[in-house]
Amino acid sequence: MSTEISSDSDFSFPQYFPLHESLSRKFETIQTSSVQAQSMELVDQAIQSLVKSTKQYTEFILDGERSTPVKIDEQLLSNNLKALTNLLKTKYTLKNFNDSLQESRSRIRQESRTEQPLNLETLQAYQNESETSDKRNFADAVTSDYSQYIQLHNQQNSFNELLRSSKDYQYVKNVSFILSHPEEALADEVEDDELAVEGGKVSLKDPISLKYFENPVKSRRCQHTYEQDNILSRIGEGQNTCPIDGCRANVSRQDLQPDELMKLRVTVHLAVQHKKDSNIDRL
Numbered sequence: 001m002s003t004e005i006s007s008d009s010d011f012s013f014p015q016y017f018p019l020h021e022s023l024s025r026k027f028e029t030i031q032t033s034s035v036q037a038q039s040m041e042l043v044d045q046a047i048q049s050l051v052k053s054t055k056q057y058t059e060f061i062l063d064g065e066r067s068t069p070v071k072i073d074e075q076l077l078s079n080n081l082k083a084l085t086n087l088l089k090t091k092y093t094l095k096n097f098n099d100s101l102q103e104s105r106s107r108i109r110q111e112s113r114t115e116q117p118l119n120l121e122t123l124q125a126y127q128n129e130s131e132t133s134d135k136r137n138f139a140d141a142v143t144s145d146y147s148q149y150i151q152l153h154n155q156q157n158s159f160n161e162l163l164r165s166s167k168d169y170q171y172v173k174n175v176s177f178i179l180s181h182p183e184e185a186l187a188d189e190v191e192d193d194e195l196a197v198e199g200g201k202v203s204l205k206d207p208i209s210l211k212y213f214e215n216p217v218k219s220r221r222c223q224h225t226y227e228q229d230n231i232l233s234r235i236g237e238g239q240n241t242c243p244i245d246g247c248r249a250n251v252s253r254q255d256l257q258p259d260e261l262m263k264l265r266v267t268v269h270l271a272v273q274h275k276k277d278s279n280i281d282r283l
């Protein structure tokens with residue numbers, strides 16, 4: 001009748017036993033726990049502030065009021081991009097962990113339905129089972145679910161995919177690159193041989209007037225860029241093919257959209273060139 005545990009009895013916890021009902025309930029709601037939501041929010045805020053600081057730096061560079069040329073701080077831009085990459089990686093890891101928890105959760109839910117809770121009556125049975133089964137305790141199982149999860153979802157590929165589809169990342173990456181190299185093609189553009197790239201350089205001049213772009217627009221059909229007024233007057237005259245040599249794509253008013261990156265390229269190029277040009281003027 002005594003429930004006292006004798007000193008020689010084995011009271012170590014078995015290797016595996018189902019999660020207690022109350023813990024199991026807690027685990028069910030862990031995803032909406034404020035800690036997780038808060039850490040995600042902090043990461044998002046940090047991402048937004050990096051995007052904002054890149055935007056502000058760009059505006060500072062593009063400030064036309066300046067009378068001296070600008071020196072681009074490449075270190076600052078590359079640090080910004082590195083920090084943003086790390087933040088996206090953190091966000092990605094948090095999300096993966098969350099998804100993996102979902103899978104653990106359904107497994108644990110299943111187990112709690114079919115298995116006896118741990119108590120003095122079932123202790124011996126679970127201890128015996130520990131010797132033969134390879135079931136792991138809660139913490140080990142969740143950790144191992146997670147490492148299986150990240151192995152299954154090819155990490156590097158899917159993270160790269162996320163970088164490609166992140167508007168924030170593409171913005172900071174493209175702007176940083178263009179600020180440092182206004183006349184060079186972006187890495188992604190190099191693969192696209194339909195672009196107006198001459199000797200690895202991007203032409204910053206309108207193919208129709210051969211003057212620097214002021215309001216560049218890009219054709220959705222062939223990705224070529226023209227000065228808005230010039231291409232519109234060509235279209236108005238009934239010429240509806242792309243004026244670039246060798247490109248026979250049709251072009252209509254509806255195909256045109258502002259080419260913000262080209263505008264940035266030209267403005268940066270002219271801001272950096274400023275001193276050179278005024279020196280030449282003086283000669």
Ligand SMILES: [Zn+2]
Nearest residue numbers: 222224242247
């Ligand atoms: Zn074209």
